[in-house]
Amino acid sequence: MKTTIAAKSTRSGGLRLNQTTVLVTILLVLALAPIVVTDSFTLHSMIMVLFFAYMATSWNFVCGYVGQLSLGHAMFNGMGGYVSVLMFTQLGLSPWLGMLFGGVLAMVTAVLIGLPTFRLKGPYFTLTMIAFAEIVRIWIENTNEFAGIPLKGAEGLIVPNRGDDFWAFQFSTKLPYYYIILSFLAVALVATAWMERSKLGFCLKAIRGDRDAAEALGVNPTFYTSLAFAISAFMTAIGGSFYAQFFRYINPERSMGLELSIDMAVMSIIGGQGTVLGPLLGAAILTPIAEIARGEFGGGLLGLHLVVYGLALMLCVLYFPKGAIEPIRKLCLRYFGGNER
Amino acid sequence: MSKSNWARSVQKVLMAGAMTAAMGSSAFAAEAVKMGCVLPLSGGSAAVGNQTKVGVEIAAKQINDAGGIKSLDGAMLEVVFADSQSKPDVGVTETERVIARENVSVLCGAFNSAVTFPATEVAERMKTPWVVVGSVKDEITERDFKYIFRINNKATYDAREQIDAMDMLKDEFGSGPKTLAMLYEGSDWGRSHAANVKVIAAERGYEIVVDEAAPPNQTDFGNQLLKIRAAKPDAVIVALYTPDHLLFTRQMMEQRLDLPFGVHSVGGGMEDPAFYKALPPEAAFYAFVQEDWQIDILKVSTDPAILSADEATKAALGYGMSAYTAQGISAVYVIADALERAKSADREALRAALAETDIQSGPALVTGYNRIKFDEQGQNTFAHGVISQNIGGERKTMWPKENRAADSTPVWPVPAWSDR
Numbered sequence: 072m073k074t075t076i077a078a079k080s081t082r083s084g085g086l087r088l089n090q091t092t093v094l095v096t097i098l099l100v101l102a103l104a105p106i107v108v109t110d111s112f113t114l115h116s117m118i119m120v121l122f123f124a125y126m127a128t129s130w131n132f133v134c135g136y137v138g139q140l141s142l143g144h145a146m147f148n149g150m151g152g153y154v155s156v157l158m159f160t161q162l163g164l165s166p167w168l169g170m171l172f173g174g175v176l177a178m179v180t181a182v183l184i185g186l187p188t189f190r191l192k193g194p195y196f197t198l199t200m201i202a203f204a205e206i207v208r209i210w211i212e213n214t215n216e217f218a219g220i221p222l223k224g225a226e227g228l229i230v231p232n233r234g235d236d237f238w239a240f241q242f243s244t245k246l247p248y249y250y251i252i253l254s255f256l257a258v259a260l261v262a263t264a265w266m267e268r269s270k271l272g273f274c275l276k277a278i279r280g281d282r283d284a285a286e287a288l289g290v291n292p293t294f295y296t297s298l299a300f301a302i303s304a305f306m307t308a309i310g311g312s313f314y315a316q317f318f319r320y321i322n323p324e325r326s327m328g329l330e331l332s333i334d335m336a337v338m339s340i341i342g343g344q345g346t347v348l349g350p351l352l353g354a355a356i357l358t359p360i361a362e363i364a365r366g367e368f369g370g371g372l373l374g375l376h377l378v379v380y381g382l383a384l385m386l387c388v389l390y391f392p393k394g395a396i397e398p399i400r401k402l403c404l405r406y407f408g409g410n411e412r
Numbered sequence: 413m414s415k416s417n418w419a420r421s422v423q424k425v426l427m428a429g430a431m432t433a434a435m436g437s438s439a440f441a442a443e444a445v446k447m448g449c450v451l452p453l454s455g456g457s458a459a460v461g462n463q464t465k466v467g468v469e470i471a472a473k474q475i476n477d478a479g480g481i482k483s484l485d486g487a488m489l490e491v492v493f494a495d496s497q498s499k500p501d502v503g504v505t506e507t508e509r510v511i512a513r514e515n516v517s518v519l520c521g522a523f524n525s526a527v528t529f530p531a532t533e534v535a536e537r538m539k540t541p542w543v544v545v546g547s548v549k550d551e552i553t554e555r556d557f558k559y560i561f562r563i564n565n566k567a568t569y570d571a572r573e574q575i576d577a578m579d580m581l582k583d584e585f586g587s588g589p590k591t592l593a594m595l596y597e598g599s600d601w602g603r604s605h606a607a608n609v610k611v612i613a614a615e616r617g618y619e620i621v622v623d624e625a626a627p628p629n630q631t632d633f634g635n636q637l638l639k640i641r642a643a644k645p646d647a648v649i650v651a652l653y654t655p656d657h658l659l660f661t662r663q664m665m666e667q668r669l670d671l672p673f674g675v676h677s678v679g680g681g682m683e684d685p686a687f688y689k690a691l692p693p694e695a696a697f698y699a700f701v702q703e704d705w706q707i708d709i710l711k712v713s714t715d716p717a718i719l720s721a722d723e724a725t726k727a728a729l730g731y732g733m734s735a736y737t738a739q740g741i742s743a744v745y746v747i748a749d750a751l752e753r754a755k756s757a758d759r760e761a762l763r764a765a766l767a768e769t770d771i772q773s774g775p776a777l778v779t780g781y782n783r784i785k786f787d788e789q790g791q792n793t794f795a796h797g798v799i800s801q802n803i804g805g806e807r808k809t810m811w812p813k814e815n816r817a818a819d820s821t822p823v824w825p826v827p828a829w830s831d832r
Contacts, residue, residue, distance in 0.1 A: 111508065111512055111538075112509050115504075115505060115508045116508075212598075212599055212600075213627070215607075224599070224600065224603050225599040225600035225601075225603065226525075226603070227526055229551060320500055321500075322500065322526045325499050325500055362509075366494075369453065369493065369494055369495035374453075374454045374458075376454075376495065
């Protein structure tokens with residue numbers, strides 16, 4: 072095991088320094104961007120990009136590194152949203168605290184799903200996640216009230232307007248939301264970068280590379296994968312709370328639906344799964360493409376913008392099978408320290 | 413020789429064309445008024461969104477062909493469509509874009525309550541008037557918003573009208589149901605409708621003997637029909653989408669389940685043209701359907717705009733106007749009316765004019781309303797659905813009484829299957 076870790080760390084040694092610089096640069100640029108961007112629509116779009124980047128990064132935390140495909144992460148998003156909103160409307164608890172409860176609930180659920188399914192090889196984890204997420208969604212859609220909690224079924228939950236109130240997680244301008252999601256993203260990226268270099272990261276990559284070999288070396292695949300999965304679920308739930316507070320409305324169809332799960336996975340995969348910056352890149356490519364396509368073609372021929380989006384996806388898969396991060400990484404390696412985009 | 417003649421005539425034509433164009437541009441010098449329209453143009457509700465889009469386009473074309481907005485020197489209406497994909501976040505983003513980038517004066521949309529609810533909040537914050545099309549969620553016009561106006565029903569109106577129609581028929585014929593069964597699909601629409609019916613039925617002294625939510629896309633309604641048969645209700649209130657509504661209706665006919673005061677559907681399956689193509693006509697005989705517009709409006713209306721809109725819908729979609737097309741048409745005419753009175757495309761002026769809306773005639777009433785006037789919350793308090801009864805395969809308006817055609821008489825109570 073020692074030799075594997077040593078070999079990996081030397082191989083990524085040169086890149087690592089580079090990656091930190093790139094990461095800090097990107098975050099700095101994003102933090103300063105609102106000085107230039109004052110237009111509310113652009114800011115809104117940037118918030119959406121950061122939100123999806125955050126969600127894809129959370130997804131990538133387990134799925135990218137261990138090579139297990141989860142198509143049910145939206146369930147954790149929904150849990151975070153529902154718990155924080157319900158605690159706010161029912162108990163008057165600040166969403167800042169409520170989202171932590173949502174995160175813990177998601178974590179517990181993740182462990183309960185992970186422990187049995189990660190013991191199995193093959194597609195069982197993917198199937199279980201789809202099934203479980205769909206069950207939760209359908210249950211919520213059909214439950215108006217559960218143990219005195221008004222879940223409101225498919226109607227969705229409304230977050231009452233409190234005006235500008237930090238503790239209520241409500242702001243009249245978009246700027247605070249921008250910095251909140253940016254800091255979430257920063258934490259998620261730093262956590263991923265840290266994880267990549269920690270024992271957890273090496274174990275995950277070992278499991279991805281060859282599960283049997285890893286197990287033979289004493290790595291417990293179920294334990295490490297479940298641990299990463301729980302952290303990933305926690306992060307996703309926090310993102311769900313942000314979505315709920317930002318739009319002040321959530322419904323099971325969108326917040327827990329398969330489509331959101333797929334979005335998270337696709338952005339990671341297109342950007343480059345199993346890398347720190349890949350999901351961010353994926354979101355930064357795909358969200359604007361979707362938005363521009365919608366703006367240009369959405370009102371005209373029905374569905375044309377989705378075709379354009381689909382074509383963009385196909386091109387990415389054809390030309391960057393390892394993710395769009397790969398060619399950029401090569402460029403960076405060649406002229407180290409070169410600009411990241 | 414001939415060539416030069418030909419060239420000369422071409423020159424003439426071109427000159428004439430250029431002159432017309434120049435004249436045209438001077439006649440239409442006024443800047444076009446931009447209105448945004450956020451609709452589900454892809455995804456689950458795409459069929460509905462497209463029908464509304466066609467309605468909006470037809471109405472905008474009619475207004476432009478008739479010389480545009482007269483008080484604005486014949487300014488043309490220019491509609492910017494945006495696709496919400498039925499997703500709240502996409503709807504909000506598109507609303508932001510249309511307001512900030514396209515700089516529209518007014519918006520309409522967005523059918524799905526889940527989209528309209530958060531998207532109208534954006535419009536309110538950005539002080540842009542929004543005319544709600546199709547969304548029934550009560551809370552949309554219960555937030556003390558100043559820029560949001562809804563022409564159509566609230567969800568609670570739908571439930572009240574079904575009971576109103578029963579009360580009306582009871583008065584008219586001296587008999588009516590006392591016990592009701594409720595069968596509804598177990599998602600947003602069905603559940604909220606059932607909850608509303610329960611409250612109003614209790615107020616009016618009806619007893620609910622069966623309260624049954626059905627998961628969507630069932631393969632057999634035998635169980636539910638058995639429950640209804642056992643409870644012997646006088647009438648059943650149904651809220652199901654097309655596939656379930658079809659199966660339920662078919663099985664009910666096969667089992668010859670008699671209900672003395674019939675089936676009262678709140679639309680869904682029974683307002684879908686596809687429903688009637690998939691069933692033998694007698695399966696739906698005597699059923700009452702509550703719809704968001706008057707199905708036989710073309711028989712009672714003489715408004716040329718409405719009649720030509722139906723033709724235009726047929727040309728665009730292959731079938732005539734539906735409730736969704738009608739709502740799109742209505743929204744554009746309401747906006748045009750406000751523009752005429754505002755004499756300006758300014759958002760504030762337009763908001764003020766919309767708040768003063770009081771339409772009592774014209775194509776804006778294509779949905780079968782008698783009046784459009786908004787209360788201080790922006791809700792059109794004169795909105796109502798129209799309830800028709802299927803007589804010999806034709807849906808004839810029965811409620812409200814004022815909307816009935818001369819030859820429409822309800823059949824009440826409805827005959828048993830053995831007597832049909």
